[in-house]
Amino acid sequence: MRIEAEGLTWAVAGRIIVRDVGLRVESGETVGLIGPNGSGKSSLLRCLAGLRTPAAGVVRYDGQDIRGWSARRIATSVAFVQQAAEADNDLRVADVVSLGRTPHRGPWRGLGRTDRLIVEAALERLGLTGLRSGRWRTLSGGERQRTHIARALAQQPRCILLDEPTNHLDVRHQLELMDLLAGTDQTVLVALHDLSLAARYCDRLVLVHHGRLIAGGTPQEVLTTERLRDVFGVDAHLDHDALGNTSITYRGVAAREGGPVRQR
Numbered sequence: 447m448r449i450e451a452e453g454l455t456w457a458v459a460g461r462i463i464v465r466d467v468g469l470r471v472e473s474g475e476t477v478g479l480i481g482p483n484g485s486g487k488s489s490l491l492r493c494l495a496g497l498r499t500p501a502a503g504v505v506r507y508d509g510q511d512i513r514g515w516s517a518r519r520i521a522t523s524v525a526f527v528q529q530a531a532e533a534d535n536d537l538r539v540a541d542v543v544s545l546g547r548t549p550h551r552g553p554w555r556g557l558g559r560t561d562r563l564i565v566e567a568a569l570e571r572l573g574l575t576g577l578r579s580g581r582w583r584t585l586s587g588g589e590r591q592r593t594h595i596a597r598a599l600a601q602q603p604r605c606i607l608l609d610e611p612t613n614h615l616d617v618r619h620q621l622e623l624m625d626l627l628a629g630t631d632q633t634v635l636v637a638l639h640d641l642s643l644a645a646r647y648c649d650r651l652v653l654v655h656h657g658r659l660i661a662g663g664t665p666q667e668v669l670t671t672e673r674l675r676d677v678f679g680v681d682a683h684l685d686h687d688a689l690g691n692t693s694i695t696y697r698g699v700a701a702r703e704g705g706p707v708r709q710r
């Protein structure tokens with residue numbers, strides 16, 4: 447599914463948070479959304495997931511304006527894995543993942559055989575089969591995060607939006623998740639702070655700064671020493687090899703004009 451935004455603007459309490467964003471993620475692409483803290487990544491993802499009403503502009507799924515769509519209709523197309531997603535404390539892992547089937551069945555109907563198979567497959571893909579009976583309140587941060595990603599997969603959306611899905615994961619689980627996202631046929635837009643992961647796994651990156659989309663393209667095109675300094679405030683050395691891999695060595699916080707130089 448293609449997901450796009452045109453002239454998208456969202457404001458709260460008189461402050462513009464997402465400013466005139468034009469973005470297009472093609473069917474099957476894995477696109478990384480990068481930008482410093484507070485630049486508007488989560489807000490943009492929420493607008494794209496239909497959770498925020500834009501002040502201006504439009505969000506389209508496969509060319510269709512989603513204005514007026516019900517939450518359920520949106521959820522059959524798009525799954526959103528939020529940063530600090532919560533779930534009822536008493537639920538078991540498998541129950542949380544089963545919630546992903548709700549848009550397809552309605553809240554009060556039990557799971558059918560196909561639903562159960564889909565839930566089992568999602569548990570397995572996130573390595574949660576052994577934890578299926580674990581209680582939510584007993585899970586680690588990373589286990590909760592994987593559970594929410596499994597719920598999103600069980601939803602069988604055509605597009606997955608993820609907000610910092612790797613922040614609680616150990617290195618192996620980070621790589622497994624990124625492999626999964628890059629390998630799926632679904633359209634993926636994923637906000638990431640880890641620029642090396644973003645460069646390694648994403649087909650394209652889009653860079654948000656002060657609510658505006660200021661750059662988009664291949665990781666090699668978007669990640670430059672100038673942007674790392676000007677947008678992220680760090681001095682870094684970038685190596686883009688012939689195979690398209692990028693390695694980033696951070697040297698320190700970029701010196702502010704008139705400020706102290708802090709380098710290691």
Ligand SMILES: Nc1ncnc2c1ncn2[C@@H]1O[C@H](COP(=O)(O)OP(=O)(O)OP(=O)(O)O)[C@@H](O)[C@H]1O
Nearest residue numbers: 458459463481482483484485486487488489490529
């Ligand atoms: N509901 C809201 N009410 C008031 N301010 C908000 C609201 N949602 C977001 N903001 C503000 O909008 C700005 C962008 O926030 P957002 O969470 O979209 O950024 P982000 O790029 O995802 O940040 P981070 O990388 O820290 O998660 C922040 O200054 C935040 O305080």
